[in-house]
Amino acid sequence: xxxxxxxxxxxxxxxxxxxxxxxVSFSIKEGEFFTLLGPSGCxxxxxxxxxxxxxxxxxxxLVLDGQDIAHTPPNRRPVNTVxxxxxxxxxxxxxxxxxxxxxxxxxxxxxxxxxxxxxxxxVQLGHLAHRKSGELSGGQQQRVALARAxxxxxxxxxxxxxxSALDMKLxxxxxxxxxxxxxxxxxxxxxxxHDQEEALTMSxxxxxxxxxxFQQIAEPRDLYDQPANRFVAGFIGETNFLDGRCEGGxxxxxxxxxxxxxxxxxxxxxxxxxxxxxxxxxxxxxxxxLQAKVEQxxxxxxDTHVHMALANGNTLVARVQNADQSDAxxxxxxxIPVSLPGGALRLLPxxxx
Amino acid sequence: MTDKRFDVRxxxxxxxxxxTCFVILYIPMVILVANSFNSGKVIGDWDGVSLRWYAAAxxxxxxxxxxxxxxxxxxxxxxxxxxxxxxxxxxxTRTRGFKGEGTIHLVLNEPLMVPEIVLAIALVxxxxxVRQFTGYNGLGYLIIAHSAFCIPFAYMxxxxxxxxxxxxxxxxxxxxxxGRFYTFRKVTxxxxxxxxxxxxxxxxxxxxxxxxxxDFLKAPGQDTLPTYLxxxxxxxxxxxxxxISSLLLLISVLIVVGAWLLTRKKT
Ligand SMILES: Nc1ncnc2c1ncn2[C@@H]1O[C@H](COP(=O)(O)OP(=O)(O)OP(=O)(O)O)[C@@H](O)[C@H]1O
Ligand SMILES: [Mg+2]
Numbered sequence: 282x283x284x285x286x287x288x289x290x291x292x293x294x295x296x297x298x299x300x301x302x303x304x305v306s307f308s309i310k311e312g313e314f315f316t317l318l319g320p321s322g323c324x325x326x327x328x329x330x331x332x333x334x335x336x337x338x339x340x341x342x343l344v345l346d347g348q349d350i351a352h353t354p355p356n357r358r359p360v361n362t363v364x365x366x367x368x369x370x371x372x373x374x375x376x377x378x379x380x381x382x383x384x385x386x387x388x389x390x391x392x393x394x395x396x397x398x399x400x401x402x403x404v405q406l407g408h409l410a411h412r413k414s415g416e417l418s419g420g421q422q423q424r425v426a427l428a429r430a431x432x433x434x435x436x437x438x439x440x441x442x443x444x445s446a447l448d449m450k451l452x453x454x455x456x457x458x459x460x461x462x463x464x465x466x467x468x469x470x471x472x473x474x475h476d477q478e479e480a481l482t483m484s485x486x487x488x489x490x491x492x493x494x495f496q497q498i499a500e501p502r503d504l505y506d507q508p509a510n511r512f513v514a515g516f517i518g519e520t521n522f523l524d525g526r527c528e529g530g531x532x533x534x535x536x537x538x539x540x541x542x543x544x545x546x547x548x549x550x551x552x553x554x555x556x557x558x559x560x561x562x563x564x565x566x567x568x569x570x571l572q573a574k575v576e577q578x579x580x581x582x583x584d585t586h587v588h589m590a591l592a593n594g595n596t597l598v599a600r601v602q603n604a605d606q607s608d609a610x611x612x613x614x615x616x617i618p619v620s621l622p623g624g625a626l627r628l629l630p631x632x633x634x
Numbered sequence: 635m636t637d638k639r640f641d642v643r644x645x646x647x648x649x650x651x652x653x654t655c656f657v658i659l660y661i662p663m664v665i666l667v668a669n670s671f672n673s674g675k676v677i678g679d680w681d682g683v684s685l686r687w688y689a690a691a692x693x694x695x696x697x698x699x700x701x702x703x704x705x706x707x708x709x710x711x712x713x714x715x716x717x718x719x720x721x722x723x724x725x726x727t728r729t730r731g732f733k734g735e736g737t738i739h740l741v742l743n744e745p746l747m748v749p750e751i752v753l754a755i756a757l758v759x760x761x762x763x764v765r766q767f768t769g770y771n772g773l774g775y776l777i778i779a780h781s782a783f784c785i786p787f788a789y790m791x792x793x794x795x796x797x798x799x800x801x802x803x804x805x806x807x808x809x810x811x812x813g814r815f816y817t818f819r820k821v822t823x824x825x826x827x828x829x830x831x832x833x834x835x836x837x838x839x840x841x842x843x844x845x846x847x848x849d850f851l852k853a854p855g856q857d858t859l860p861t862y863l864x865x866x867x868x869x870x871x872x873x874x875x876x877x878i879s880s881l882l883l884l885i886s887v888l889i890v891v892g893a894w895l896l897t898r899k900k901t
Contacts (some may be wrong), residue, residue, distance in 0.1 A: 299683060310717055333770075333809055334808075335808075337810075354808070355805075355809050355811075356806045356808050356809070356811045356812055356813055357811075360809075361810065362806070362809045364802055366800075366802060366806075367801055368800065368802040368805070368806040370803060370807075370821060371803075371825070372824045372825055381807070381810050381820070382810035382811050382812075384820075385807075385811040385812040385813070385816050385820075386811050429810070430809075431811075433810065433811060470796070511826055548635075562808055
């Protein structure tokens with residue numbers, strides 16, 4: 282439903298120009314929970330503001346339901362935003378805030394009242410309809426902002442880090458709540474966050490951004506298991522990186538005892554392996570086997586992180602489920618064999634780290 | 635944190651000075667108001683409390699007509715000044731920086747820098763010509779002149795309010811399908827109202843109080859409250875002047891306090 286083609290944004294002119302977004306292209310499907318994920322300053326807000334119409338693009342097209350809306354003013358786009366600071370109108374009550382868009386669209390008062398009632402029920406704030414918006418807690422303001430943006434039934438809801446101002450507990454609750462709302466309304470969400478866990482748990486698809494470019498667009502599981510490059514692998518979850526080489530269908534790691542078969546072009550590669558896939562102790566068939574010295578055990582309750590040093594000084598982290606293995610599996614200071622199963626290895630082109 | 639820092643509030647002289655200033659400022663006011671209730675005819679000769687001079691003032695046609703002139707003048711001038719100041723403030727904060735923005739500030743605030751007497755003399759010279767040319771001799775000249783020098787007083791609180799306003803509120807309104815005018819009417823204006831009210835009150839009081847420009851520009855026979863009082867002061871000094879002054883003081887205080895109360899409630 283939304284097609285973004287070669288969309289770019291430059292701020293300023295000449296020498297001091299900043300390119301916030303380099304020609305990005307992607308499509309969003311109806312009813313999708315699409316997340317923009319990336320470190321601070323990567324252009325997430327800029328992209329969202331262009332979709333909302335607050336910022337004119339420097340180039341490219343923004344096609345919604347077959348129409349290019351790149352230069353349509355924000356009040357004519359069927360797209361609403363939940364702002365990071367909520368931006369509730371302080372001089373209006375909760376109900377007036379929620380009904381604002383319908384009033385601007387010239388709807389009849391009876392219809393406005395009916396919709397406002399329904400929206401407030403949806404976010405469970407019916408009892409606060411006549412409060413001034415300044416007299417609400419952060420979580421309540423968040424819900425009002427949501428109801429206000431949902432009331433005019435937009436085609437797409439844009440959310441710019443809507444949960445970042447909430448404390449941890451409330452944040453988790455709102456994540457569930459948001460996901461429920463999205464399912465119930467069947468609405469398309471574009472969600473911005475720099476919290477990878479939030480992105481993984483909520484999204485249908487995630488676009489990982491860095492430096493104004495898209496690094497990868499994929500479903501959460503694929504993003505985690507098959508990152509396209511070192512940036513994505515490092516940004517999503519925790520990862521071990523080891524440098525090696527491919528030669529004649531064999532992966533050679535300097536630290537490993539023997540090479541393993543690998544379907545990859547010859548040349549230097551970076552091997553990525555998630556800590557929970559590292560197996561301590563017994564060598565497994567078809568796995569890369571390394572000798573590692575256990576340096577530190579860090580206890581996390583459900584699991585323990587085992588920090589190890591390899592012969593050449595590189596570090597390797599393994600995550601061991603405390604339910605599976607007795608803590609006697611290894612002790613600090615001892616040297617043990619470690620297996621990296623073939624299926625857990627992901628080979629990435631080597632790049633300057 | 636333990637070392638004794640220089641703190642103005644702790645200087646013994648500062649407190650004394652502040653109190654002295656207060657006393658010098660307010661004691662004369664108290665004496666003035668007290669004397670307005672003196673039933674005696676001569677000032678300084680206390681003859682019991684009465685409202686006699688207020689009654690006299692209210693039957694004094696010259697005072698009533700000067701009072702009405704002053705109120706009309708102050709209302710019109712404050713209205714024009716506040717409207718202009720509001721538009722100027724919107725133009726200087728709600729648009730991207732444009733050429734000549736600095737000049738606009740300068741023009742708006744000119745009356746604060748130019749000595750009033752200089753402005754008055756300049757206006758007298760020009761208006762003499764205009765008067766001759768048009769033959770018009772009404773309150774219009776005073777309204778225009780007062781509007782002009784009231785603008786900076788109205789402008790300051792309005793601009794301060796606009797600058798403190800969260801810009802994302804207007805963005806949010808646009809996002810929620812509001813056009814420019816709807817946004818202005820439903821979001822910007824209500825949030826700006828306390829500033830506009832404060833600006834209006836300030837302009838009103840400044841206009842009400844003006845002597846120099848009014849005295850220079852008024853047509854023969856025309857009088858505002860301050861110019862009428864000046865005239866009376868030169869002639870017969872009765873307690874009626876105190877009553878009239880007290881009334882002027884009362885109006886000013888009521889306007890300022892009223893505006894302050896209204897502003898406070900809205901924020
Ligand atoms: N109005 C502007 N003028 C100039 N540069 C800007 C402007 N807005 C954003 N930028 C620049 O564009 C880049 C992307 O900014 P953007 O706000 O989109 O980042 P972000 O991904 O939302 O970051 P964060 O997670 O911190 O919110 C940054 O380098 C920023 O400095
Ligand atoms: Mg941002």
